[in-house]
Amino acid sequence: MLSLALTVFYLVLYFTEALTxxxxxxxxxxxxxxxxxxxTIAIVAGGVFVIRRYRHNRYQVVRTIVVMxxxxxxxxxxxxxxxxxxxxxxxxSYLWPLKLDYGTPGYLFxxxxxxxxxxxxxxxxxVPLLAVFFGKRWYCSxxxxxGGLANxxxxxxxxxxxKSTKAWRFEKVSIYSVLILCLLLTGLLFATYGTGNQNxxxxxxxxxxxxxxxxxxxxxLSGVIGVGAYPIxxxxxxxxxxxxxxxxxxxxxxxxxxxxxxxxxxxxxxGLCSKYCExxxxxxxxxxxxxxxxxxxxxxxxxxxxxxxxxxxRLENVMRPSPRERLIQIAPAPGIxxxxxx
Amino acid sequence: xxYVIIGNGVAGTTAAFTIRERERRAWIxxxxxxxxxxxxxxxxxxxxxxxxxxxxxxxxxxxxxxxxNIECVRGRVTGIDSxxxxxxxxxxxxxxxxxxxxxxxxxxxRPAWDGLAEVQDGLVNFVTLGDLDRCERLTKTGxxxxxxGGGLIGVELVExxxxxxxxxxxxxxxxxxxxxxxxxxxxxMISEHIRKHxxxxxxxxxxxxxxxxxxxxVRGVLTDAGHEYACSLLGVAVxxxxxxxxxxxxxxxxxRGVLVDxxxxxxxxxxxxxxxxxxxxxxxxxxxxxxxxYSAKRQGELAARSMLGDPIVYDPPVFYNSAKLFDIEYxxxxxxxxxxxxxxxxxxPGRDVSxxxxxxxxxxxxxxxxGSRWDxxxxxxxxxxxxxxxxxxxxxxxxxxxxxxxxxxxSEFRRQFAKWPRGAPAVxx
Numbered sequence: 001m002l003s004l005a006l007t008v009f010y011l012v013l014y015f016t017e018a019l020t021x022x023x024x025x026x027x028x029x030x031x032x033x034x035x036x037x038x039x040t041i042a043i044v045a046g047g048v049f050v051i052r053r054y055r056h057n058r059y060q061v062v063r064t065i066v067v068m069x070x071x072x073x074x075x076x077x078x079x080x081x082x083x084x085x086x087x088x089x090x091x092x093s094y095l096w097p098l099k100l101d102y103g104t105p106g107y108l109f110x111x112x113x114x115x116x117x118x119x120x121x122x123x124x125x126x127v128p129l130l131a132v133f134f135g136k137r138w139y140c141s142x143x144x145x146x147g148g149l150a151n152x153x154x155x156x157x158x159x160x161x162x163k164s165t166k167a168w169r170f171e172k173v174s175i176y177s178v179l180i181l182c183l184l185l186t187g188l189l190f191a192t193y194g195t196g197n198q199n200x201x202x203x204x205x206x207x208x209x210x211x212x213x214x215x216x217x218x219x220x221l222s223g224v225i226g227v228g229a230y231p232i233x234x235x236x237x238x239x240x241x242x243x244x245x246x247x248x249x250x251x252x253x254x255x256x257x258x259x260x261x262x263x264x265x266x267x268x269x270x271g272l273c274s275k276y277c278e279x280x281x282x283x284x285x286x287x288x289x290x291x292x293x294x295x296x297x298x299x300x301x302x303x304x305x306x307x308x309x310x311x312x313x314r315l316e317n318v319m320r321p322s323p324r325e326r327l328i329q330i331a332p333a334p335g336i337x338x339x340x341x342x
Numbered sequence: 343x344x345y346v347i348i349g350n351g352v353a354g355t356t357a358a359f360t361i362r363e364r365e366r367r368a369w370i371x372x373x374x375x376x377x378x379x380x381x382x383x384x385x386x387x388x389x390x391x392x393x394x395x396x397x398x399x400x401x402x403x404x405x406x407x408x409x410x411n412i413e414c415v416r417g418r419v420t421g422i423d424s425x426x427x428x429x430x431x432x433x434x435x436x437x438x439x440x441x442x443x444x445x446x447x448x449x450x451x452r453p454a455w456d457g458l459a460e461v462q463d464g465l466v467n468f469v470t471l472g473d474l475d476r477c478e479r480l481t482k483t484g485x486x487x488x489x490x491g492g493g494l495i496g497v498e499l500v501e502x503x504x505x506x507x508x509x510x511x512x513x514x515x516x517x518x519x520x521x522x523x524x525x526x527x528x529x530x531m532i533s534e535h536i537r538k539h540x541x542x543x544x545x546x547x548x549x550x551x552x553x554x555x556x557x558x559x560v561r562g563v564l565t566d567a568g569h570e571y572a573c574s575l576l577g578v579a580v581x582x583x584x585x586x587x588x589x590x591x592x593x594x595x596x597x598r599g600v601l602v603d604x605x606x607x608x609x610x611x612x613x614x615x616x617x618x619x620x621x622x623x624x625x626x627x628x629x630x631x632x633x634x635x636y637s638a639k640r641q642g643e644l645a646a647r648s649m650l651g652d653p654i655v656y657d658p659p660v661f662y663n664s665a666k667l668f669d670i671e672y673x674x675x676x677x678x679x680x681x682x683x684x685x686x687x688x689x690x691p692g693r694d695v696s697x698x699x700x701x702x703x704x705x706x707x708x709x710x711x712x713g714s715r716w717d718x719x720x721x722x723x724x725x726x727x728x729x730x731x732x733x734x735x736x737x738x739x740x741x742x743x744x745x746x747x748x749x750x751x752x753s754e755f756r757r758q759f760a761k762w763p764r765g766a767p768a769v770x771x
Contacts, residue, residue: 058745058746058747059748265636265639266664268385269384270384271385271398272394275394284401302745306745307393310664310666311673311716314715314746315746
């Protein structure tokens with residue numbers, strides 16, 4: 001029911017102008033400003049709820065404050081102020097490939113130089129570098145607006161993420177498919193930009209490709225399904241199955257320092273970690289097998305560590321080899337069990 | 343080869359998977375009277391608090407049983423024919439075996455209170471799926487509950503009942519909460535914490551009589567202090583004992599539990615026992631019954647290896663356990679039963695965070711940590727390395743396992759340690 005209402009809201013927002021008069025009546029101008037305001041209210045209200053609920057956990061408190069501040073400042077106020085001063089409406093908290101425009105030469109190169117530099121440095125250097133040191137989480141669960149909504153207003157839905165092997169198989173195909181599409185499209189747009197008017201066929205094709213991508217990926221998958229499916233597939237449907245930024249960050253994370261450390265032989269297999277993982281990762285299987293792990297899909301929200309009643313899990317940016325790893329390498333005495341994986 | 347395992351708890355299930363890893367073609371059967379598939383008993387409270395669904399209690403996906411070719415049988419074993427190598431079930435069915443593992447776990451202790459025998463409904467022990475069903479039903483219909491027993495399961499049950507809005511009286515026979523595990527200041531700190539969650543905690547008070555109506559429903563309890571507490575749900579969590587009542591006369595020898603040697607062999611040929619139900623005999627020290635999740639998992643694996651023919655000599659490692667008492671996390675490692683040990687106890691003023699470290703003849707022997715997270719493997723290492731209390735206090739930060747940004751500041755503990763009069767009994771905060 002709620003899912004239906006959210007879906008209808010997004011369809012109305014994206015494909016009709018029904019919200020425009022409402023926005024005008026409130027003195028907000030375009031319907032997108034109204035949407036931005038509603039989105040910000042959802043994140044702030046949800047954030048207050050999350051901070052209250054997890055007030056004993058400093059990681060959750062700090063992270064949620066950053067999420068709320070990013071939304072209020074970078075994703076809402078700054079663009080409005082920029083527009084007020086007749087500057088382009090620029091969102092510092094969104095970067096290519098999540099926001100395709102910022103990697104699209106036709107759009108990007110019309111911006112003032114400072115935004116161009118920020119976009120390129122952000123996407124090409126900041127994103128991978130931070131992901132190497134801190135994992136995907138620096139973006140997905142600290143900065144990003146999609147993740148921000150998921151981890152604040154979406155908090156009551158997080159446990160609904162699909163845990164089946166089928167969902168995992170689908171995820172592997174779908175997320176990298178979108179990434180490939182996104183990379184192809186970006187390349188195509190650069191090629192079109194480079195060739196200028198010499199090749200009208202290419203220009204027409206990339207225009208069509210871009211609008212199709214805009215409709216399917218941006219409007220349908222990130223908006224309508226991404227948020228509409230909260231009550232059905234949990235809060236991270238977009239992030240888990242489709243987001244090209246998450247895909248790229250995830251691949252970087254695999255080779256970086258971030259990991260979830262598992263305390264040896266302390267898991268009681270209660271399954272709260274898996275249940276409350278919004279990315280549908282079977283955390284329990286790793287904890288049972290005493291295996292510290294890094295999964296490309298993990299957004300580092302830290303909720304597995306929060307709900308674990310035995311404090312088995314910890315998010316870490318490890319220096320390799322860490323003292324902890326050296327400790328684990330000590331061979332157990334004879335007659336003491338080694339871990340079994342089910 | 344036919345491997346049959348009585349009990350699909352963590353010991354039995356770990357054994358089944360260990361055997362399967364080594365013997366791809368063996369026939370493996372897991373028998374349980376309680377549930378079709380292995381459940382995490384430790385997670386019962388989260389199902390009661392609606393944080394998990396029933397199905398989430400199963401740590402192993404159902405299709406894995408088929409894929410691993412482990413047969414799960416529901417039923418009760420009534421007889422063991424060790425000469426004929428077969429089990430008889432209550433249903434009359436006969437299950438042949440080549441090697442048998444008894445991993446049937448524990449049963450809740452039943453105190454000798456007046457009236458308890460007449461109870462038909464309203465009593466829970468909170469250790470089985472049946473208890474979970476009863477709890478859920480009784481919480482819907484009743485308002486008041488009494489929980490007896492100052493241990494871990496008692497406090498878990500209290501937390502669940504409070505979650506469902508029941509008025510709870512928590513009766514603890516001892517002068518402070520869980521004296522078997524905690525020192526007095528920690529016990530008092532925990533009981534204060536439980537009180538803050540709206541629980542009527544009564545120390546030094548035990549049940550004399552259970553009041554029952556004509557239909558056999560619990561109506562309340564009378565205590566030795568002369569108080570009467572009305573209730574429709576009575577939780578009894580006063581420990582467990584090995585489940586050996588069902589063993590037939592021709593079964594394996596048993597004392598407190600099924601007697602086994604250090605390779606988990608019982609007195610019967612081709613019959614092993616492991617987990618809560620096993621009582622391990624040594625050449626040089628008293629017998630041991632280990633009854634926690636971790637020991638069951640450990641023993642299950644080692645017993646399976648013994649059944650596979652590995653030369654196993656079980657030497658129980660340093661004890662460790664962990665728990666969450668409402669919001670307070672608890673990690674314990676080692677031994678606190680040596681009366682002459684020096685114990686340093688420190689607490690962060692105004693917060694429910696404390697540490698207690700015991701030292702005996704110059705080496706640390708035990709850790710009891712409340713309110714913050716610790717990696718027990720460091721404690722085990724320091725105990726094995728016979729480190730001094732001074733060394734451990736200096737290195738303590740290595741063992742911290744708190745969340746990022748939430749690392750407990752240890753300087754207060756180190757200040758208290760610097761002022762600690764060595765060897766004096768622990769100061770009550």
